Amino acid sequence: MSESDAILAKLKLYLEPLGMEVYMFQVDWYNQHVAELFKLPYKTGTTCAVILTIPSFFDTCFLPYLRNSIETNQTSIKDPIDSCIAYHVSSAVKSLAMKNVHVMYDYELYANRRPKVLVQTAAHVAGAAFYYQRHHVVSDPWEQRKNIFGICIHPQFGGWFAIRSVLVFEDISTCLEYLEPIDSVPETSKRIELLQRLNDNWRDWTYRDIISVKEKYSEKQKLYFSTPPKDRNLTFLQNLL
């Protein structure tokens, strides 16, 4: 078993029962797509992992974490989802007993507001979820618009998932096999519909249902994410349990 396979097996053992998925990639696969200012400063072949949360994360991982935070009076934490993920991802990394692992989260920005890592590109090159962007539509119907945001679609969960973290194993370099992500939305008309739903009506969440899915967010989870963060007060949180 290669070092990278061993790392993947250990991370999966820890994170999969918590509703998270892990995929490996090489830093150069990511760097070859992104603009200079987004490149990660590691040598070719450096092993990385991307971590997703899938629908079951909310019940199996987040609610128990929240219950514990409430019981121990730690509900003042700014974003309980982010702190739950950081807690479990850093525990999983600690369990590897490895030096020089750089952990980055989706919400981390530099002082100039630039994201530390573009998790959608990472998910695509890792084979986790196809990242549909404007250039995937041949005749572009959005001539007049400057920004058309893109979206990753997971083959099993459609848009019902999130991309949370990227790990860089600075001392590990293994030759991985590049696997293309599954293209679940191959038709141009569907791709247009997907990007249209995301860019014009993302609040109705219909972009998440562009394909039929194995599992979606539960009603409780939908309620949590559709409630503005400022309204997720103690009473609201207690009612989820």
Ligand code: B12
């Ligand atoms: C800033 C941000 C926003 C901003 C700006 C959106 C944007 N996409 O730029 C705002 C506040 C508007 C926003 C809103 C939303 N966001 Co947001 N956002 C982010 C964040 C933090 C950074 C995105 C960013 O700045 N990208 C910079 C631009 C330049 O990157 P880019 O467009 O991908 O361009 C790169 C690629 O094109 C790449 N590239 C070039 N060629 C090629 C070729 C290939 C094959 C590949 C793979 C790559 C590639 O190079 C470019 C860079 O040089 C990410 C998390 C993260 N750290 O990545 C979440 C993220 C993109 N958001 C997400 C979501 C869900 C949303 C919302 C739906 C709200 C929500 N949280 O529910 C809305 C949707 C708004 C909309 N209309 O689209 C999710 C998307 C999940 C997914 N399935 O893809 C992310 C990944 C967060 C997460 N944890 O999962 N968001």
